[in-house]
Amino acid sequence: MHITNxxxxxxxxxxxxxxxxxxxxxxxxxxxxxQNGEPRAVLQDPKSYEEMQNAQHPQRKLKVTRDGLPTILKTC
Incomplete structure (x- = not known):
């Protein structure tokens, strides 16, 4: 892969x-x-963007579960 392309x-x-x-x-x-030689945006196709978001989603669930676990345990 050549990023310059x-x-x-x-x-x-x-x-x-x-x-x-x-x-x-x-x-x-x-x-x-x-813009003016500086990176200003990334343009991505919708399918790849959706796959990227879905790949990150389980990590978000784990963080919420981990961060919320002490609160859940206190209420039990």
Missing amino acids: DIKPVTYLKAKAADLLDQINDTHRPMIIT
């Missing part, structure tokens, strides 16, 4: 939005959008 300036996004959307949906690789 996944970095585009905001002017590219403005000029070729449809092409960029096709690219990220075909490759499922996020695109870093820069």
Whole structure:
């Protein structure tokens, strides 16, 4: 994977939005959008975003359970 292929300036996004959307949906690789040479946003296809959120979800459940366990035990 070459991350340099996944970095585009905001002017590219403005000029070729449809092409960029096709690219990220075909490759499922996020695109870093820069402004004045600095990273400003990440553009990602919906399927990959959903998978990322679902992968993080069990960790959130574990944290809530772990953090809430002392409270639950006190009420028993």
